[in-house]
Amino acid sequence: MSRTLIILKRELSAYFATPVAYVFIVIFLLLTGVFTFHIGELYERNQADLEPFFRFHPWLYMLLIPAISMRLWSEERKAGTLELLMTLPISLVEAVIGKFLAAWCFTAIALALTFPVWVTINYLGDPDNTVILAGYLGSLLLAGGCLAIGSFISALTKNQVIAFVISFVICFAFNLSGFPLVLDMFSSWAPQAIVDVISSFSFLTHFESILKGVVDIRDIIFFGSLIAFFLYANVLAIEAKKGS
Amino acid sequence: MDNLISVKGLHKHFGNLVAVDGIDLKVQKGEVLGFLGPNGAGKSTTMKMITGFLAPTAGSVAVCQHDVANDPIAAKTRIGYLPEGAPAYGEMTPTSFLDFVADIRGLVGRGKTDAIRKAVEKINLESVMHQPIETLSKGFKRRVGLAQAILHDPQVLILDEPTDGLDPNQKHEVRTLIKEMAPEKAIVISTHILEEVNAVCSRAVIISKGRLLFSGTPAEFAAHSRYHNAVTMSVASGIAASIEKTLAVLPDVSNVESTEIDAELTRVTAIPKDNKPIVENIQNCIQQHNWKVDELFVEPGRLDEVFRTMTMEAESIGEEART
Ligand SMILES: Nc1ncnc2c1ncn2[C@@H]1O[C@H](COP(=O)(O)OP(=O)(O)OP(=O)(O)O)[C@@H](O)[C@H]1O
Ligand SMILES: [Mg+2]
Numbered sequence: 001m002s003r004t005l006i007i008l009k010r011e012l013s014a015y016f017a018t019p020v021a022y023v024f025i026v027i028f029l030l031l032t033g034v035f036t037f038h039i040g041e042l043y044e045r046n047q048a049d050l051e052p053f054f055r056f057h058p059w060l061y062m063l064l065i066p067a068i069s070m071r072l073w074s075e076e077r078k079a080g081t082l083e084l085l086m087t088l089p090i091s092l093v094e095a096v097i098g099k100f101l102a103a104w105c106f107t108a109i110a111l112a113l114t115f116p117v118w119v120t121i122n123y124l125g126d127p128d129n130t131v132i133l134a135g136y137l138g139s140l141l142l143a144g145g146c147l148a149i150g151s152f153i154s155a156l157t158k159n160q161v162i163a164f165v166i167s168f169v170i171c172f173a174f175n176l177s178g179f180p181l182v183l184d185m186f187s188s189w190a191p192q193a194i195v196d197v198i199s200s201f202s203f204l205t206h207f208e209s210i211l212k213g214v215v216d217i218r219d220i221i222f223f224g225s226l227i228a229f230f231l232y233a234n235v236l237a238i239e240a241k242k243g244s
Numbered sequence: 245m246d247n248l249i250s251v252k253g254l255h256k257h258f259g260n261l262v263a264v265d266g267i268d269l270k271v272q273k274g275e276v277l278g279f280l281g282p283n284g285a286g287k288s289t290t291m292k293m294i295t296g297f298l299a300p301t302a303g304s305v306a307v308c309q310h311d312v313a314n315d316p317i318a319a320k321t322r323i324g325y326l327p328e329g330a331p332a333y334g335e336m337t338p339t340s341f342l343d344f345v346a347d348i349r350g351l352v353g354r355g356k357t358d359a360i361r362k363a364v365e366k367i368n369l370e371s372v373m374h375q376p377i378e379t380l381s382k383g384f385k386r387r388v389g390l391a392q393a394i395l396h397d398p399q400v401l402i403l404d405e406p407t408d409g410l411d412p413n414q415k416h417e418v419r420t421l422i423k424e425m426a427p428e429k430a431i432v433i434s435t436h437i438l439e440e441v442n443a444v445c446s447r448a449v450i451i452s453k454g455r456l457l458f459s460g461t462p463a464e465f466a467a468h469s470r471y472h473n474a475v476t477m478s479v480a481s482g483i484a485a486s487i488e489k490t491l492a493v494l495p496d497v498s499n500v501e502s503t504e505i506d507a508e509l510t511r512v513t514a515i516p517k518d519n520k521p522i523v524e525n526i527q528n529c530i531q532q533h534n535w536k537v538d539e540l541f542v543e544p545g546r547l548d549e550v551f552r553t554m555t556m557e558a559e560s561i562g563e564e565a566r567t
Contacts, residue, residue: 089350
């Protein structure tokens, strides 16, 4: 078994060793339910797709993912187990990836548990399941992006509450950066190139394009490089902060 | 070739604070090296650099000829480390925790089960194997950390206060364990219990303000005491005063101290000049005067006194340097 996998296994079982996992999954399912059926009006729309279900994921993740990621490294630093981990024969990169993948697997499990929504829509109508699959893929990529941000932030502080709040704010900013309201704020003074860069960082734009069922390689590259960037920053943050 | 740990010119700065200020060490196979020193002396920081957790500001560490900075995985494979405070994942049980560490250490199959079983037996952990670590008593937590450190039978063991928080029986067990393992390994322990130096260490160093003040065998350490070669005897309290006076004027005796044990018995200690052996003179003296002496022994030296003198001296030198 590779060391990354060993870390992944330990982390994942750590989620389920405490009530955190169950509380998270219940709240996630409840909120997706509320958003999909009440606010998204899945039934009332009379359309056989899961757009109302996926549409709210960026906003859900912005709130819930930091709750998963906040403990990833802050807790290790606070409890001193970081010292133990870093003196075992394992590289920091392996540890960072292993922990990130564990959190990602965990959100994948939570996401998979929304299958009744998919069953319902297939029972009620005749949806295009490839579009739905693309939706799940996009949702997973989005979760990965938020997790990588959250993991990096949790490496910067021993305080989980601070990690939560800052990750929330950053994910919020990534969500918002595609909104006309926000872009207008910049377009009044910044050159168009910068406005384009800001809007190209929007989670919403990339996520929504995947939701349409067209999985564009550029969207995958966007989330992939976002994850890689923040995990790299995560490694640097631990290197810099581990002694304190 | 048998130099398993080699530390050269080690420095560690935390901002303006100099935690480790030029430490050189070599530890060979078969040695148990004791780190002594006041709180904040830099013992743990030195250990953190030896085990590759902290990068030195300057200097280098090699473990089994592998440079810790350049070849960290090779070095870490050969080290077993008990960090200060014995951190462990609280939600895990000792069973799952040791299993995890064994996996990371690359142990598999029979080798893994055997390694875990042996470590658990040596450390007497059987009774708590299925209890979450966060609910264990302090001593048991420390023991889980020890089990984790010796799991892969490493060539180098670094133990930061291994007996802190253990009950007297367990202290004894752990010291015995360290002595048993010693011939095959290079072991470094830090401790505030000075008797531990005599009990387990083949060599001790005193660290103060990030520097080595002393390095030597426990006997050499004790020999720095002004009580080294002092003669202590127990006598009837009634005659103690006259004995004191007589001993005080013997040629090689510098001064005499006495403590009353109870109404009947007093302990008189004659301290020699320059640690000269004086026991013969004193025995002659006893015969001459026909004193009744209950017990009489030559002191090897008092470790706490040496420790205090050495570290206080370093302190006052430091003060002078600053003013
Ligand atoms: N991460 C850190 N940041 C800043 N200062 C530190 C850090 N770690 C240790 N120090 C300082 O370095 C000095 C040495 O600390 P260290 O823990 O090595 O002492 P020690 O000899 O192990 O003491 P003790 O006997 O109390 O365990 C102390 O002054 C401590 O405050
Ligand atoms: Mg210490």
